[in-house]
Every structure is written in C-alpha cells, then in structure tokens.
Amino acid sequence: MLIQIKKIYLNKLFLTLLFLTGFSSLFAQQVQLKGTVIDSTQNPIPYTNLIASPLAENQDITFAITDNQGRYKLNLEQGVKYQIEITHMGFSKQTDTLQLATNQEKNYTLEKSTESLEQVIIKQEMAVIVKEDTITYRTDQFKTGEERKLREVLKKLPGVEVDREGNVTVNGKKVTKLMVEGKTFFTGDTKLAVNNIPADAVDEVEALDNYSEVSFLKGLSDSDQMALNIKLKDGKKEFVFGDIEVGGGIKERFLFHPTLFYYSPKTAVNVIGDVNNIGKKSFTMQDYINFEGGYAAMMDGSTSFGSIYNSDFAQFLNQEDFTYQKNDFGAGSISQQLSNALRLEAFSIVNKGKTDTRTTNNITYLTDAAVDENRETQTHNKVFFTLNKLKLRYQPNSDNDLAYEAFIKTSNGDASQNLNSFTAEDTTLTQINEQPKNVSVNQEVRYNKQFSYEHTSTLIANYTYSDQQNDNNWLFNQPVFSNLIPFQEEGDFFNLLQNNATKKHQATLDLKHYWVLNNFNHIYPRVGLTYLNQSFASVDRQQLQDGRFNSFQANGFNNDTRFRLTDMYAGFQYKVKAGDFIFKPGVMYHSYVWNVNQFTDEIANKQKSAWLPELNIEYELSSAEKIELDYGLKTSFSNVQQYANRLRLVSFNQLYRGNENLENQLYHSASLRYHQFNMYKGIFLNANLSYTKREKSIRNITQIEGIDQVNTSIYTSLPENNYSFMGSFAKQISKYKFTLRGNLSLADYSRLVNDEVNDYQSNNYGYTLKAETRFKNWPNLEIGWEQRLSSFKSNRLENKFTQINPYAVLDWDFLNDFIFSADYTYNYYENLNTNQINRFDIGNLSLYYNKEDSPWGFEIDVDNLFDVHYKNENSFNQFLVSDTNIFIQPRTILFKLSYKL
Numbered sequence: 001m002l003i004q005i006k007k008i009y010l011n012k013l014f015l016t017l018l019f020l021t022g023f024s025s026l027f028a029q030q031v032q033l034k035g036t037v038i039d040s041t042q043n044p045i046p047y048t049n050l051i052a053s054p055l056a057e058n059q060d061i062t063f064a065i066t067d068n069q070g071r072y073k074l075n076l077e078q079g080v081k082y083q084i085e086i087t088h089m090g091f092s093k094q095t096d097t098l099q100l101a102t103n104q105e106k107n108y109t110l111e112k113s114t115e116s117l118e119q120v121i122i123k124q125e126m127a128v129i130v131k132e133d134t135i136t137y138r139t140d141q142f143k144t145g146e147e148r149k150l151r152e153v154l155k156k157l158p159g160v161e162v163d164r165e166g167n168v169t170v171n172g173k174k175v176t177k178l179m180v181e182g183k184t185f186f187t188g189d190t191k192l193a194v195n196n197i198p199a200d201a202v203d204e205v206e207a208l209d210n211y212s213e214v215s216f217l218k219g220l221s222d223s224d225q226m227a228l229n230i231k232l233k234d235g236k237k238e239f240v241f242g243d244i245e246v247g248g249g250i251k252e253r254f255l256f257h258p259t260l261f262y263y264s265p266k267t268a269v270n271v272i273g274d275v276n277n278i279g280k281k282s283f284t285m286q287d288y289i290n291f292e293g294g295y296a297a298m299m300d301g302s303t304s305f306g307s308i309y310n311s312d313f314a315q316f317l318n319q320e321d322f323t324y325q326k327n328d329f330g331a332g333s334i335s336q337q338l339s340n341a342l343r344l345e346a347f348s349i350v351n352k353g354k355t356d357t358r359t360t361n362n363i364t365y366l367t368d369a370a371v372d373e374n375r376e377t378q379t380h381n382k383v384f385f386t387l388n389k390l391k392l393r394y395q396p397n398s399d400n401d402l403a404y405e406a407f408i409k410t411s412n413g414d415a416s417q418n419l420n421s422f423t424a425e426d427t428t429l430t431q432i433n434e435q436p437k438n439v440s441v442n443q444e445v446r447y448n449k450q451f452s453y454e455h456t457s458t459l460i461a462n463y464t465y466s467d468q469q470n471d472n473n474w475l476f477n478q479p480v481f482s483n484l485i486p487f488q489e490e491g492d493f494f495n496l497l498q499n500n501a502t503k504k505h506q507a508t509l510d511l512k513h514y515w516v517l518n519n520f521n522h523i524y525p526r527v528g529l530t531y532l533n534q535s536f537a538s539v540d541r542q543q544l545q546d547g548r549f550n551s552f553q554a555n556g557f558n559n560d561t562r563f564r565l566t567d568m569y570a571g572f573q574y575k576v577k578a579g580d581f582i583f584k585p586g587v588m589y590h591s592y593v594w595n596v597n598q599f600t601d602e603i604a605n606k607q608k609s610a611w612l613p614e615l616n617i618e619y620e621l622s623s624a625e626k627i628e629l630d631y632g633l634k635t636s637f638s639n640v641q642q643y644a645n646r647l648r649l650v651s652f653n654q655l656y657r658g659n660e661n662l663e664n665q666l667y668h669s670a671s672l673r674y675h676q677f678n679m680y681k682g683i684f685l686n687a688n689l690s691y692t693k694r695e696k697s698i699r700n701i702t703q704i705e706g707i708d709q710v711n712t713s714i715y716t717s718l719p720e721n722n723y724s725f726m727g728s729f730a731k732q733i734s735k736y737k738f739t740l741r742g743n744l745s746l747a748d749y750s751r752l753v754n755d756e757v758n759d760y761q762s763n764n765y766g767y768t769l770k771a772e773t774r775f776k777n778w779p780n781l782e783i784g785w786e787q788r789l790s791s792f793k794s795n796r797l798e799n800k801f802t803q804i805n806p807y808a809v810l811d812w813d814f815l816n817d818f819i820f821s822a823d824y825t826y827n828y829y830e831n832l833n834t835n836q837i838n839r840f841d842i843g844n845l846s847l848y849y850n851k852e853d854s855p856w857g858f859e860i861d862v863d864n865l866f867d868v869h870y871k872n873e874n875s876f877n878q879f880l881v882s883d884t885n886i887f888i889q890p891r892t893i894l895f896k897l898s899y900k901l
Contacts, residue, residue: 029078030734031100035107036070037086044070045110047130047623048088051141055081055097063127063141067680068622075734076100086110089131128158128679130623133209135159135170139202144776146813147199148848150230154194156774157205158732159677159684166191170207170226171677171684177211177227181237183268183335184345190228192331196259196272197230198900201241204231214401216450217458220514220522238264240901247861247896253278255894260901266337277326278863279889321871321886324356341396349387356380358887365707365880366797367754373707374422385411401448412437419652423707429477430652440466456514464506472498480652481708485557487542488550495543498649502640505533522575526588530567534640537561538648552647559644561658565594565637573614584616590635596643596660603645603660610635610664625676635664638698642713657712666696682732687725694720701752704879718757720749735774742767751878760878761793779812792876799881800832801874819848829872831883838872857898867891 037048045066052062052074059080064072076082084096091110098106127141142156151162159171168175168190177188185193211227212218240262247255255276262269274280333347361375387409394402417432444462451457474496479487487494510528517523538559542550552558571588589611596604614632621627644658671690676683697720700711728741745764750757770784786805791798807825814820822845829838843865850857870887 030075031078032103033074033076033084033098033100033106034072034103035105037066037072037088037108037110038070039091039110040112044068045088045091046070048072048086048091048110049127049129050074051085051087051127052076052082053085055083061141065128065130065679067678068624069680071680073680089129133211135207137205137207139205143199144774144780144813146780146811146819148819149195149199150197150202151194153199153202154205158679160205160207162194166194168194168228170209170228171675171686173209173226173675173686175207175226175228177225179227179229180268181232181263182229185230185270185333188227192272193230196242197261198241198243201232201236202230203233203236205229206231214448216398216401216456217448217514220456220516220524221458232263236263242901243898244901245896245898247276247278247859247894249278249892249894251890251892253892253894255280255896268333268335270331270333272329272331274327274329277324278892278894279322279325280327321888322355322357323887323889324354325889326354328352341394343393343395345389345391345393347387347389350385352382352384354380354382360885361882362884363707363880363882365704366794367704367879369706371423371706376420377417379415379417381413381415383411383413385409399450401446403444403446405442405444405446407442409440410438421652421707425706427477428480428652431475432652433473434470435472436468436470438466438468440464440468454516456516458510458512458514460508460510462506462508462510464504466502466504468502470500472500474498474649474652476652481649481655481710484555484647484655484710485540485552485649486550486555488544491545496649497539497541497543497549499537499539500648501535501537503535504640507531520577524573524575524586525570526572527570529569530565532563532565532567532637534563535561536563536640536644538644538646540647540649555647556657557647559646559648559658560599561640561644562597563594563640563643564596565592567592571612580620582616582618582620584618586614588612588614592637592664594637598645598660604643606663608663610666621676624678626674628673629671630673631668631670633666634669635666637664638662638713642698653707653709655710657710659713659715662698662713662715663696665694665698667692667694684730684732685728687727690724692722699751702879703754709879714752716752718750718752720747722747737772737774739770739772740767753879758794758796758878761791762876763791763793765789779810779814781811782809783807790874790876792881794878798833799876802830802832804828817849817851819850821846821848827871829874831874836883840868840871841866842868842871855900857896857900859896859898861892861894861896863892863894864889865891 033052037045037050039045046068048066048070050064050066050072054061054077059077062074062076062082064074066072074084078101079099081097081099084098086094086096086108088110090113092113094108094110096106096108098104127138129136137157137160139153139157143153144156147153147156151166154160154162154168161169168178175190178185178190178193179188180193180197185197206229208227208229210218211225212221214221240260242258242260244259245255245257247253255278256273257276258271258273260271329349329351331347331349334344336344338344357377357379359377361373361377363373363375365371365373387407389405389407391403391405394400413434413436415432415434415436417430417434419428419430419432421428421430442462442464444460446461447459449457449459476494476496477492479485479489479494485496508528508530510526512524512526515523515525536559538557540552540557542552544550567590569588569590571586573584573586575582575584577583589609591607591609593607594604595602595606612633612635615629616631617629619627642658642662643660645660647655647657650656669690669692671688673689674685674687676685678684695717697716697718698713699716699718701714703710723746724744726741726743728739730737730739743764743766745762747762748760749762750759752758766786766788768784768786770782772782773780784807786807788803789800790802791800793799805825805827807823809823810821812820822843824841824843827838827840827842830836844861844863845865846859846861848857848859867890868888869890870885873884873886875882875884
C-alpha cells in the first residue's frame with residue numbers, strides 16, 4: 001500500500017513539474033552564459049556579482065555569484081539584449097552589453113579599484129555581497145511581485161529558508177536574533193518579524209554569522225549566533241507603516257490584527273495586536289522558549305530547562321491542537337537613543353487565551369498483565385500572562401560596554417479537565433481543576449572592558465527570583481491508589497485537594513578574560529560562582545463532605561523541601577589558529593556543595609568536584625565551506641522537586657516520590673557539523689551528526705500495577721546512548737529548486753520497571769523530498785513528500801509506526817491584482833504491528849485582492865477545507881504504547897478586510 005501511494009504521488013509530482021517546465025518554455029527559450037572572472041594577475045575572484053539587466057520590458061533581472069574558482073553561470077532569455085554588470089568590492093565595476101542566440105562562454109577581468117570601500121558599496125548595486133561572516137542581499141533583485149510580508153521575501157533569497165512557524169535558517173544555520181536597522185525587533189525572535197513586516201518596506205537583508213552585540217568581542221567570544229538585520233527603504237526610515245486587518249466568518253468567527261511600526265534614526269516603536277477565535281495561536285511554546293533565551297541558554301543552566309519546559313505555564317502553551325481557541329494578544333516595544341552613549345530598549349507582551357481540547361487514547365501496557373485502556377480527555381483552559389523586559393546599554397566609548405537587563409514574567413490560569421478511563425476491570429471518572437500562578441524576575445548586569453588589543457574582560461552578575469504556585473482539585477468516582485492513599489469512604493465521590501508551591505533564588509557571578517598572545521594564540525581564563533536556593537512545598541489531602549480534611553501526612557505524603565547548591569568554578573580555554581584549522585581546547589573545574597532539608601531535618605549534605613574538558617575544532621575549507629567538531633563533558637543538577645522524598649499525586653494513575661540522594665548528571669556530548677553553499681553550482685549542503693553518552697543520570701524507576709504507576713527518581717549509571725543526524729541538500733536549477741532533507745535519531749538505554757532492568761531501543765527516521773518553482777509571471781508550486789518511521793524495541797516486544805505526508809503549496813499572482821494561495825497535505829498513518837490505518841486530508845486556501853496602488857485589500861480564507869474532525873498520532877515508552885486521536889477545530893471560513901498604512 002505504501003509503495004502504491006509513493007508511486008502515484010511521485011508520478012504526479014514529475015508530471016506537474018514537467019507541465020510547468022513545458023508551460024514556461026512555450027513562452028521563453030533560455031540560453032546560458034558562463035565563464036570565469038579573474039583579476040589582472042590571472043587569479044580568480046570568488047563571490048563576484050554578475051547582474052544581467054534586460055533592456056526590453058517585462059523581462060526579469062538575472063544574477064549570479066562566482067564560486068571559489070571564479071566561475072559563473074547566467075541563464076538568459078534567447079534573443080533578449082542584456083546589460084551585464086560585474087562588481088566586486090575592491091575592484092572597478094565592468095559593464096558589458098550582449099544578446100545571445102546560443103550558449104556562450106565569456107571571461108571577464110576586473111581591475112583593482114582606487115576608491116574607498118565605502119564608495120564602492122554606495123556605487124555598486126550588487127545583488128549579493130559576501131564578506132567574511134556577512135552576507136548582504138539586495139531584496140529588489142529577488143522579488144517577484146506577490147510578496148506581502150517579510151517571510152515571502154526571505155524565501156526568495158539564496159541559502160535562506162523559512163518554515164511554516166516563521167523560523168529562519170541561513171545556509172542551514174538557525175537565525176537566533178532579528179534586528180531592524182540594527183535595533184532588536186521585540187525580543188529578537190524571528191516569528192513576529194517575518195509574519196508582520198511588510199515586504200515593500202524591505203531594502204536589504206544582512207545575515208550576520210558569529211554575531212556579537214559588542215563589537216570588540218567579535219573574534220574573541222566565538223559567538224555561534226546567526227543574526228538577521230533588516231534594512232528599510234529610504235522612504236521607510238522615518239515613517240509609520242503597517243497593516244490593519246479585520247475579519248468575520250461563519251459560526252461567529254472573527255479576527256482583528258493591527259500591526260503598526262514607527263522607525264526613525266533614534267526611535268523605534270512597534271505595536272502588534274491579535275484578537276481572534278479562529279485557532280491562530282498568537283504565542284506558542286516555541287515563542288516562550290525563545291523569550292527565555294532559547295534552547296542553548298536553557299541547556300547551559302543547571303536547572304532551567306526542566307523548570308521551564310515542565311512548568312504549568314508551559315503546559316498551557318504546549319497545546320498545538322484544539323477544538324476551539326480564542327486569543328487576545330498585544331505586544332509593544334520601544335527602542336530609544338537617550339544620548340550618544342545610552343540606549344533604552346523595552347517591550348511588553350500580554351496574552352489572554354481560552355482553549356478547548358479533546359483526545360481519545362487506546363493504550364496497551366507492556367507488562368505481564370497486558371492491560372488495555374481506553375481513555376477520553378476533554379479540557380477547558382484559560383491563561384493570562386505578561387512578559388516585560390527593560391534593557392539599558394551604556395557605551396561611553398569604543399572600549400567600554402555596560403548593560404542592565406530586567407525581565408519580569410507573570411502568569412495565572414484556570415483549567416478544568418474531564419478524564420474518563422476504561423479498562424476491563426475498572427472505570428475511573430475524574431474531574432480536575434487547576435489554578436497555576438507564577439511570578440519571576442530576572443536581572444542581569446554585564447560589563448565588557450577592552451584594556452588594549454591584547455586584554456579584554458567580561459563581568460556578568462545575574463539574579464533570578466521565581467514564585468510558582470498551583471492549586472489542584474481532583475474529584476474521583478472511586479478511590480485511586482487505595483493501597484497508598486487513605487481515602488475515607490463517605491459517598492459517591494472522593495475529593496482530593498493539592499497545593500504545590502515552588503520558590504527559587506539564584507545568583508551568579510562570572511568573570512572571563514580574553515588574553516591575545518598574538519594573532520594565532522589566545523588564552524581565556526574564567527572564574528565564577530553560582531548560588532541556588534530552592535524550596536518546594538506540597539500538600540495532598542481529602543476534603544470531606546462536611547468541610548473537614550483527611551490528612552495523608554502519616555502515609556508518606558506532603559513535602560516541605562529546601563535545596564541549596566553552591567557551584568564554584570575556574571578554568572580556561574586556549575585558542576590557536578594553524579593554517580585553516582582553529583583548535584580550542586579547554587577545561588573547567590567545578591566544586592559543588594549542596595544540602596537538602598525536609599521539614600526541619602537535614603536529609604542530605606554533600607560535596608564533590610568535577611573536571612569538565614572541552615574541545616572545539618574548526619576547519620575552514622573556504623568562506624563558504626566549513627567543518628566543525630565539538631566535544632564536551634557536561635554536568636547538571638536536578639531541581640528541588642526531584643529531591644522532595646515524599647509522595648504526591650501527579651495524575652489520576654501516577655504517584656511520584658523524589659530522592660534526597662540524587663547527585664549531578666554527567667554525560668559526554670559530541671557533534672560534527674558540515675556546511676557548504678556554492679552559488680555557481682546552485683548547491684546548498686548542511687549536515688550535523690551528534691552523539692551523547694551518559695555516565696551518570698537521574699532516571700525514574702517505575703512500579704506499575706494494572707494502569708497505576710508509582711515513579712521514584714534514582715541516581716544511576718544505567719547505560720544510555722543517543723545518536724542523531726540531520727542533513728539537507730538543495731540544488732537550484734534555473735527557476736527550480738530541489739531539496740532533500742533527512743534526519744534520524746537512535747537511542748539505546750536501560751530502565752528499571754517493576755524491579756527488573758529492561759533494555760530498550762528507540763529509533764526514529766524521517767526524510768523530506770520537495771521541488772519548488774520561482775517564477776515571476778507564472779504560478780509558483782511547491783510539491784513535497786514527507787515520511788517518518790518510528791520503532792520501539794525491548795526484550796519483550798517490538799512496535800513500528802509510519803506516517804506519510806505528501807503535500808503541495810500553490811501561490812498564484814494573476815490578473816495583476818489577485819493572489820491565490822492553497823496548501824494540501826495527505827496524511828497516511830499506519831501501526832505496522834496492528835495494521836491500524838488512518839487517512840485524512842488537511843487543506844487551506846485563500847484568495848486575496850489588492851488593486852495596485854490601493855491601500856485596501858480583500859481576502860477569503862478557508863482553514864481545514866475538508867472539515868477533518870481529528871488526526872492520529874502515536875507514542876510509546878518503556879511500559880506502554882498509545883494510539884491517540886486528537887480532535888481539531890472544524891472548517892473555518894473567514895472574510896477579511898485589510899488596510900495598509
């Protein structure tokens with residue numbers, strides 16, 4: 001069946017591309033101009049721009065960039081006269097005029113320029129400028145006319161990709177910071193910018209690799225950040241622009257989405273609003289992680305990743321599928337140059353949301369009893385949160401940089417859930433009400449000082465405070481965990497109240513010095529101190545019908561735990577350049593002291609030390625081709641909740657108990673990265689291979705009886721290895737681009753279940769094959785095939801699942817004023833063990849009308865065109881396999897009216 005689906009779809013893909021190729025060739029026959037660009041000494045000049053401007057109307061500008069050997073290719077229309085401009089910084093521009101009837105080879109020689117670099121940049125309108133870590137795109141050379149937002153512009157740039165969520169990569173590297181005119185756009189997250197900045201305001205896009213906010217740290221701090229800087233057109237540099245969009249549709253659907261921007265040389269003000277009930281998430285879990293500093297920042301901290309990702313607030317945001325959702329979202333930011341040396345940046349984001357979800361699960365427990373469970377869950381969630389940031393940056397001269405940041409986050413929610421669980425022996429009906437609240441404040445002072453070319457220092461002082469509370473009200477139709485929870489029998493229902501409270505104080509002081517011994521040798525000594533103080537309190541008790549409480553304290557429940565950790569560290573990194581290699585070995589010494597108190601008793605008091613070596617090797621084959629090896633021995637501590645050694649309820653069928661004897665996790669992490677982009681051959685290649693081996697881990701041991709589970713954290717040396725690979729290959733051929741992306745994740749590990757050590761293998765594979773067109777006057781089509789295969793194997797069983805998603809995306813700018821957009825995805829899911837198959841189609845379309853030079857726009861937008869009710873997913877772990885039906889929002893039809901300022 002899978003082979004049949006694949007053949008049918010690939011045949012359709014081939015015929016569609018063949019049709020488009022033939023369709024376009026009816027109107028134009030292309031010929032090729034190729035050759036080499038050299039200097040007066042006969043040496044090739046790499047990254048030279050060649051722009052072919054047609055002297056006839058209604059023809060496209062064509063451009064090329066020479067490769068490392070100075071070679072170029074230009075695809076031109078047969079019989080059309082072109083003016084060819086050959087430009088490279090540091091050389092005088094050369095101009096040529098030609099008209100080709102057949103393919104031709106021609107070489108060009110450039111002479112050294114006597115003008116300054118600034119004069120060259122101003123005079124030469126180069127489509128792409130490649131200079132060390134910076135790629136500059138002149139966007140007018142790439143636009144085809146139907147672009148509405150920045151995302152459509154970025155997708156036309158060579159080496160730049162934008163996914164559906166708004167994440168941007170340049171030559172395979174993810175953009176982690178976005179600026180407009182050199183100023184951070186809101187938080188620097190790409191999503192708000194690419195989905196809201198109008199396309200016609202963009203003049204240039206700069207991709208800045210190894211970006212550093214502090215100029216004199218460039219080349220020292222080895223930042224791995226990729227940043228985008230959006231430069232606006234002259235008429236937009238001191239101007240109010242944006243869009244106001246309103247919409248209404250059947251079933252009382254509505255949308256109000258204003259996006260307003262003001263920019264000037266000293267002041268930038270941005271306001272974005274979004275009020276809708278059509279299922280468009282205004283703020284997602286990915287956005288939240290980006291506001292917290294991204295995945296890299298969380299991995300650097302000792303407790304931050306788990307506390308952020310598993311917080312109650314994050315659980316609300318993590319719902320990506322729902323039957324109904326309403327969002328009231330507002331965001332505003334200001335960037336103000338208060339003086340020549342002082343800049344203020346601030347933003348505030350407010351979101352109020354309501355979400356309804358429904359799921360059904362068929363669960364098989366992989367135990368001797370082999371219990372099957374059917375579960376249905378319905379939730380109604382409300383959440384309100386604010387994110388607020390203030391940043392002051394003082395730069396009195398080129399050698400000093402002082403910055404202060406304050407980040408304040410508040411959130412509260414109200415969630416209700418109905419959960420019904422059915423097995424052959426039991427029926428458990430549960431109602432749950434949750435009320436999470438959270439306040440956190442993070443303050444940081446960062447001072448950078450360059451004493452001389454040889455000596456530069458960075459001092460960072462950080463303080464974090466958070467207070468997180470959650471009140472849970474559980475209502476059961478029968479006692480749960482009757483052998484552990486002492487419920488009193490008094491009626492038809494059992495009411496369990498739970499109060500959780502976590503507080504955190506963390507202070508860090510870090511000093512790093514950059515000592516440049518010479519141009520090829522650097523040494524970076526570093527010392528620091530981190531102090532963490534966390535407390536966690538939990539109370540589980542039964543509320544009786546007369547208002548009294550039945551305490552579970554005597555049965556091992558309730559916690560009042562305090563965890564204190566001091567981490568003193570010192571070490572160094574050594575950086576040496578040898579030819580095209582850069583070696584960066586280093587080692588850090590950590591001395592840890594921690595203690596744990598439960599109520600008034602000290603239950604743990606320990607200290608230990610760790611040497612953490614690291615090594616980074618870069619081999620630069622050229623400015624467009626690089627190999628990088630990265631290795632480190634890493635460590636992390638858990639959070640206070642995992643040290644709380646008394647029971648608490650975490651689900652209707654799960655209890656959890658922490659362990660005061662936990663210590664730091666220790667693991668080896670290695671990665672090998674390769675990237676190459678070659679404009680001459682139209683090739684973009686990226687690959688990343690990584691490996692993680694855990695020496696010491698914190699893992700749960702599970703006691704499971706029927707469907708009831710009791711989990712306890714332990715400190716273990718059970719083996720665990722993880723291997724992963726991600727790669728992409730893209731080939732540009734004239735107006736067509738072909739892309740192959742693949743990924744795999746392999747894991748082998750051991751876990752303790754019912755006092756027995758079991759070995760597991762979890763394998764996940766996936767690939768995407770797609771082809772897309774980039775015409776200016778004809779429809780543009782993207783056709784792709786995605787397939788994912790997952791398997792889970794233990795000494796008892798093996799499960800395999802596959803999912804296939806052929807898709808197509810169409811953008812058609814026709815009759816000058818209309819834009820038709822549509823996307824279609826066919827979903828095929830199969831459980832290969834049970835032969836369970838699920839198929840469904842997801843489709844969306846829109847028709848947009850905007851008369852040229854008119855600020856008004858009209859649109860019809862249809863989501864979930866085929867009115868699919870649910871989609872299917874699978875999951876598995878060491879003791880269960882689950883097939884899940886996730887119900888989604890029904891078909892939505894919306895009529896929109898927009899006005900462009």
